[in-house]
Amino acid sequence: MRIHLTDAGTISLVEPSNFRALDVLVDPQPEEQRLKALRRIGAPEGEGHVRLSPDVLRFLSGHAGEAEWEAGFAAMLAYAAKAGWVDEAGRVRAHLTFGEARGIVSSEDFRAAMRALPAGISAITAKGPKGDCGMIVSSLTSISAEPPMVGFFVHQSSSMVPVLREQDAFAANILGQEHRAVLRGFMLAEQGEARFAEGDWLREGEGPAQLADALARMECDIVHREQIGTHLLIVGRIRQSVSREASPIINFNAGTRVLAEVAAE
Known part of the structure; x- marks a missing residue:
């Protein structure tokens, strides 16, 4: 098995059922970034090794608890211990x-x-410590239908990052052609209530504001966050959604566009 530390900041385990080898593949990256990535998975040892907790490997494998995989993994650890590659804390080299x-x-x-x-x-x-916060994205995407999940990316310098790291919910409001004023307000106004000056916003308790006439509005619980390159990935499980038929507004070639119907031939 091989842990892959990419230069984008992602971590994955390749061939988790290959118990004959264990190493960590590190993409070329600045030393500070490399050391930070290594410390996320274990304890660096010299220039050429890292100590890994078996629990980290179990988590990354996606097979923890499966009898056949656990048996093979235990045999690999036993071999490593016999060879002197496991320290007193149980970490494998x-x-x-x-x-x-x-x-x-x-x-x-x-x-x-x-x-x-x-x-x-x-x-x-999202609901921040000082009230409603918001941002515009063109990266909203479907992730799963069972369970229903969507995700989007936000740049690490965005004013929304601290809010999305601390809060546990957000709302995704898909904009239509009639929402140009909402779009303009979110793009130009200061972060906070000023961005909600345009549009009919629904507010219920401590939940995030939702645009009443959005093409679709989805209230989501945040279930995953991951830094990838310069952006933070946010994944939300949809708690409830409302949608209607209307024409969307589109981001294309650094500008906004609307769809035109094409007559059938």
Whole structure:
């Protein structure tokens, strides 16, 4: 099995049922970022090794509790202990493998490619310590129907990051053509109540504000957060949703667009 620490900040376990080998593949990245990633999974040891808790491997494997996998894993740990690779704390020693630098697209080319991708526009809202907060995203996406989950990305410098890290809920409000004023307010106004000057917003108790006539509005409980590159991924399980038929507003080529019907041939 191999833990992969990517230069985007993600951690995954490759071939979790391969009990004949254990190492950590580290993508090329700044030393500070590399050490931070290693400390997330264990204790760095010298320049070429890291001590891993078996519980970390179990968690990453996705097979914890499965009898056949646990038997193979126990045999691997027993072999490592016999070879002297397990310390008094029960942590197993893993070799670090450093990946080679790979070609990567420039930021300018990346942005140009993403501008060619049409995407719906949504207002994400949450209840902060000083009241309602909100932001505009074009990254809202469906993740799962069972259980029903959606997710979106927010830049690490956004004023919404502290709120989304501390709060346990958000609302996703999909905007339509009639919501240009709402969009403009969220883009230009200061964070807080000023962003909610336009639109008919529903507020119930301590829950996030919801746009009454949104194409769809979904109240979600946050179930996962993960830093990936420059952005924070937020995943929410949908508690309740309301939707209606209408025309959306679209983000395309760094501007807003509306859909036009194409006559059938």
